[in-house]
Amino acid sequence: MQGFIQQVLNALQVGSVYALIALGYTMVYGIIRLINFAHGDIFMVSTYVAFFVGTALASYLLGLSGLLLFVLTLIASMFATSLLAVLIERFAYKPLRYAPRVSAVITALGVGLFLENFTLATIGPDPRFLPRFFTVQTYTVGGVAFSNIQMIIIVVSALVMLVLDTVVRRTMVGMAMRAVSWDKFTAPLMGVPVDRIISITFAIGASIAAVGGCLYGMVYTIDPYMGIRIGWWAFISAVVGGIGNIRGAMLGGYILGFVEIFTPVILPASSYRDFVAFSILLMLLIFRPYGILGRPVAQKV
Amino acid sequence: MPLLQIRGLTHYFGGLRAVHNFNLDLEPGELVGIIGPNGAGKTTVFNLITGVYRPTAGEILFNGHSLVGKRPDQIIAMGIARTFQTIRLFKDLSVLDNVRIAHFAQTSYGVMDALFRLPRYRREEAEIRERAMELLDLMGLADQANWVASSLPYGLQRRLEIARALATEPRLLLLDEPAAGMNPGEITELMDLIQWIRRQFNLTIILIEHQMRVVMGICERIKVMDFGETIAEGTPTEVQNNPRVIEAYLGEEAIV
Amino acid sequence: MKERRSVVDNALRPVRALYVAAVRPIQEAYNALPASVRRWTMPAVLLLGFLLSLAAPSLINLYWQQVLIYVGINIILAASLNLINGYMGEFSVGHAGFMAVGAYVASIMTVWVFPRMGLKEAVPYLFPLALTIGGLAAGLTGLVVAIPSFRTRGDYLAIVTLAWNMIVKSVLENLDVVGGPRGFMGMQKLTNLPWVFVWVVVTIYLLRNLIYSNLGRGILSIREDEIASSLVSVDTRRVKIVAFVISSFFAGVAGGLFAHIIQFIDPRTFSILKSTDVLVMVYLGGIGSLGGSILGASIYTILMELLRPLQVWRWVVGPLLLVLLMIFRPRGIMGLREWGFLIPKEERPAFVDALREQVRQKREPAAVPAGASE
Numbered sequence: 001m002q003g004f005i006q007q008v009l010n011a012l013q014v015g016s017v018y019a020l021i022a023l024g025y026t027m028v029y030g031i032i033r034l035i036n037f038a039h040g041d042i043f044m045v046s047t048y049v050a051f052f053v054g055t056a057l058a059s060y061l062l063g064l065s066g067l068l069l070f071v072l073t074l075i076a077s078m079f080a081t082s083l084l085a086v087l088i089e090r091f092a093y094k095p096l097r098y099a100p101r102v103s104a105v106i107t108a109l110g111v112g113l114f115l116e117n118f119t120l121a122t123i124g125p126d127p128r129f130l131p132r133f134f135t136v137q138t139y140t141v142g143g144v145a146f147s148n149i150q151m152i153i154i155v156v157s158a159l160v161m162l163v164l165d166t167v168v169r170r171t172m173v174g175m176a177m178r179a180v181s182w183d184k185f186t187a188p189l190m191g192v193p194v195d196r197i198i199s200i201t202f203a204i205g206a207s208i209a210a211v212g213g214c215l216y217g218m219v220y221t222i223d224p225y226m227g228i229r230i231g232w233w234a235f236i237s238a239v240v241g242g243i244g245n246i247r248g249a250m251l252g253g254y255i256l257g258f259v260e261i262f263t264p265v266i267l268p269a270s271s272y273r274d275f276v277a278f279s280i281l282l283m284l285l286i287f288r289p290y291g292i293l294g295r296p297v298a299q300k301v
Numbered sequence: 302m303p304l305l306q307i308r309g310l311t312h313y314f315g316g317l318r319a320v321h322n323f324n325l326d327l328e329p330g331e332l333v334g335i336i337g338p339n340g341a342g343k344t345t346v347f348n349l350i351t352g353v354y355r356p357t358a359g360e361i362l363f364n365g366h367s368l369v370g371k372r373p374d375q376i377i378a379m380g381i382a383r384t385f386q387t388i389r390l391f392k393d394l395s396v397l398d399n400v401r402i403a404h405f406a407q408t409s410y411g412v413m414d415a416l417f418r419l420p421r422y423r424r425e426e427a428e429i430r431e432r433a434m435e436l437l438d439l440m441g442l443a444d445q446a447n448w449v450a451s452s453l454p455y456g457l458q459r460r461l462e463i464a465r466a467l468a469t470e471p472r473l474l475l476l477d478e479p480a481a482g483m484n485p486g487e488i489t490e491l492m493d494l495i496q497w498i499r500r501q502f503n504l505t506i507i508l509i510e511h512q513m514r515v516v517m518g519i520c521e522r523i524k525v526m527d528f529g530e531t532i533a534e535g536t537p538t539e540v541q542n543n544p545r546v547i548e549a550y551l552g553e554e555a556i557v
Numbered sequence: 558m559k560e561r562r563s564v565v566d567n568a569l570r571p572v573r574a575l576y577v578a579a580v581r582p583i584q585e586a587y588n589a590l591p592a593s594v595r596r597w598t599m600p601a602v603l604l605l606g607f608l609l610s611l612a613a614p615s616l617i618n619l620y621w622q623q624v625l626i627y628v629g630i631n632i633i634l635a636a637s638l639n640l641i642n643g644y645m646g647e648f649s650v651g652h653a654g655f656m657a658v659g660a661y662v663a664s665i666m667t668v669w670v671f672p673r674m675g676l677k678e679a680v681p682y683l684f685p686l687a688l689t690i691g692g693l694a695a696g697l698t699g700l701v702v703a704i705p706s707f708r709t710r711g712d713y714l715a716i717v718t719l720a721w722n723m724i725v726k727s728v729l730e731n732l733d734v735v736g737g738p739r740g741f742m743g744m745q746k747l748t749n750l751p752w753v754f755v756w757v758v759v760t761i762y763l764l765r766n767l768i769y770s771n772l773g774r775g776i777l778s779i780r781e782d783e784i785a786s787s788l789v790s791v792d793t794r795r796v797k798i799v800a801f802v803i804s805s806f807f808a809g810v811a812g813g814l815f816a817h818i819i820q821f822i823d824p825r826t827f828s829i830l831k832s833t834d835v836l837v838m839v840y841l842g843g844i845g846s847l848g849g850s851i852l853g854a855s856i857y858t859i860l861m862e863l864l865r866p867l868q869v870w871r872w873v874v875g876p877l878l879l880v881l882l883m884i885f886r887p888r889g890i891m892g893l894r895e896w897g898f899l900i901p902k903e904e905r906p907a908f909v910d911a912l913r914e915q916v917r918q919k920r921e922p923a924a925v926p927a928g929a930s931e
């Protein structure tokens with residue numbers, strides 16, 4: 001039983017990161033119907049920004065409290081990553097907004113590969129560690145061990161998602177996003193600044209990925225190709241929940257977290273987890289392509 | 302026996318009732334018109350007949366065979382063809398190819414025949430090529446056989462769509478607003494064309510049309526739909542004088 | 558959009574002018590030849606090509622032979638992917654998955670199956686058989702993508718193909734009999750230039766035959782408008798099965814050729830990166846064009862070789878090229894156009910014109926209404 005709760009906590013921790021990244025996929029798809037295959041790599045870039053900024057701050061501003069250091073790093077990473085995402089949208093996707101959808105998807109794949117290989121060429125393949133913002137403390141309650149880091153990841157992610165959900169449902173920006181998503185041809189006639197809303201969506205998606213990146217970096221090493229695997233898992237999360245659906249992405253993220261943690265428990269080796277995740281994806285696409293919370297769209301003749 | 306029998310055809314899009322209790326008995330050789338204001342459910346009836354949507358309720362019999370649950374290509378192969386309200390040609394392909402594709406169901410050679418250009422492939426391809434060209438010639442499109450479909454002027458695109466439908470060798474032809482976007486001169490030509498192909502190919506035709514001149518001019522019988530319901534039925538004169546029809550069209554275009 | 562295109566077109570204008578200036582006279586001289594001579598051009602060129610490929614070892618060094626072999630393999634990959642992405646207009650990003658199946662199955666044939674059947678000496682002669690079996694296995698797995706494609710299309714089908722690529726890789730990693738993540742080796746170096754030449758010719762010939770058949774037109778019509786296509790009697794399911802199975806068959810053959818030149822395959826070789834390489838070739842050369850695939854595969858493969866001194870930076874070029882292509886020239890160099898010699902005689906405009914006259918001669922004057930005749 002304790003073992004099980006332990007695993008659930010691990011699944012929530014992993015799932016939180018997937019959910020945060022899945023949100024970026026889903027928001028962009030929701031608004032311009034583009035599978036932004038570069039998003040996993042935007043997440044990767046966010047961890048590198050955190051690495052450089054965090055390391056620099058830690059060495060120049062000795063004695064800064066861990067919390068402050070973390071917050072500054074996080075803000076820098078969110079800012080830089082959103083800027084990158086907005087630039088990518090402006091220069092790679094926007095010219096293709098009214099082109100066949102396939103062109104934009106291929107472009108996204110290309111941008112993702114570009115980010116990976118560019119990082120590889122400039123920074124190198126070696127894994128790196130983010131500076132330690134917090135000293136790890138482990139607590140044991142009723143035989144279940146958990147760390148402060150784990151709690152930070154789970155709680156911060158949940159908060160971010162709560163805020164995002166509120167923003168999309170309650171604010172003008174959220175309303176405008178939904179308007180553009182509904183009909184990008186009519187929305188401008190209603191006074192919705194489509195370009196700006198799309199940029200904002202990319203920026204929000206990227207900064208949430210940056211939150212995920214900073215949280216992830218507190219636990220794992222980072223490398224130029226990390227965005228592929230994590231990006232894919234997050235993407236599957238988004239599809240499982242119903243791509244274009246924000247709550248679906250969160251749900252999907254946690255589901256994939258459980259898949260990742262519990263696959264080795266059930267199957268002989270953890271190397272099967274990709275197989276399981278992609279098989280789920282394949283089955284889902286065949287039988288329920290619009291995901292758990294999504295709705296089917298009919299085609300007009 | 303009627304060629305087409307439709308009984309209690311009903312279709313919902315989610316909560317929207319697009320077609321309700323639609324009935325039709327069509328004798329071979331008839332030319333029936335369907336009219337009604339925008340969103341009345343006319344196109345949906347065509348989509349239900351050709352298997353694009355599966356009806357919520359009702360039965361469609363063609364030659365005594367049920368069409369419900371069949372795939373569009375199977376239904377077309379049984380002898381029904383249609384055109385579309387907005388032109389849906391294969392734009393990047395040649396005029397000849399557009400018509401040849403419509404011979405798909407009549408092509409019986411297999412993949413291996415095609416890959417290795419076996420005699421059966423050669424024979425059937427030659428046949429299809431010739432039949433397609435004959436049809437184009439009949440329809441006055443032979444000179445444009447090599448053109449890319451999208452480069453045809455609008456009126457000829459409409460005509461190519463009809464030619465493509467005829468290439469499937471139908472007994473029943475469904476025309477969805479063929480006069481849309483045409484000028485009066487083109488419309489007159491179109492009316493001649495419809496009557497001509499009807500005789501030439503022995504067709505039974507259902508015609509959806511907003512242009513009253515066309516419907517009143519060539520249909521023997523007209524059904525009027527509004528909000529999915531059939532609100533009137535009869536000869537052009539009967540329909541024209543029906544108060545419910547006039548009411549449904551109030552604010553729409555006047556009936557000529 | 559328009560303006561940007563014309564910038565590229567302007568930049569390309571001199572290249573095109575040069576091409577025309579060089580090719581036009583040859584074309585005209587060629588067309589002036591009697592038909593009886595022209596008939597033998599293609600066989601003669603192919604024979605010459607084959608003889609050259611046989612003589613290659615004494616003409617060019619090992620390195621360039623190697624490069625040409627990769628060019629050939631990539632032509633097969635690009636042309637077969639073009640069938641799906643270019644001709645059918647669906648979007649497959651998992652071509653490397655099929656390639657992997659072909660590579661592993663063909664290798665198992667030459668390394669285990671044939672030797673254990675006591676045919677160790679005969680393996681070099683059985684190589685085409687091994688490739689064919691690899692291709693058939695890959696073609697069979699093509700159904701994994703074909704069947705979902707009945708209901709799923711566009712982005713979602715792209716994800717299906719991608720998931721397929723990932724699943725193949727993951728299964729191979731977990732399959733210890735074929736070495737798991739350590740890979741599989743022991744293949745002889747059976748792939749050589751003559752074999753590759755033959756397979757390229759066979760691939761292009763068969764794909765061409767398919768494309769210029771009514772089945773092939775069915776494939777095209779799905780790209781143009783799938784619903785309209787089923788409403789003019791095209792059995793879209795059958796067409797999709799044919800397209801995916803044949804496309805993956807050739808991907809499998811290419812995989813087998815590939816395995817027998819590098820003599821070592823591991824699951825990572827067939828990752829999404831490999832699939833993306835093929836995508837670049839297809840979109841560079843041009844969608845819906847076999848000539849385009851030949852061109853795209855050749856240019857890209859040789860370009861990547863020339864860029865070798867750039868080391869890691871080389872890998873930045875492919876993706877960048879892909880993005881620029883999509884923005885400035887989404888249909889590629891040859892998009893939807895074809896080299897004349899790849900079009901069967903009876904599909905060329907001149908033949909169609911002759912057919913029209915023939916049909917007109919035969920027709921007895923019918924009563925055509927005013928509207929039906931021009």
Ligand SMILES: Nc1ncnc2c1ncn2[C@@H]1O[C@H](COP(=O)(O)OP(=O)(O)OP(=O)(O)O)[C@@H](O)[C@H]1O
Nearest residue numbers: 298299300314319338339340341342343344345346
């Ligand atoms: N695929 C669909 N999904 C949801 N609603 C649909 C769909 N197709 C049609 N409808 C709705 O069904 C109703 C009937 O539409 P239909 O196209 O049959 O009308 P119509 O009589 O052909 O009109 P028009 O003269 O404008 O062509 C309309 O309210 C339309 O909005």
Ligand SMILES: [Mg+2]
Nearest residue numbers: 343344345386
């Ligand atoms: Mg309509």
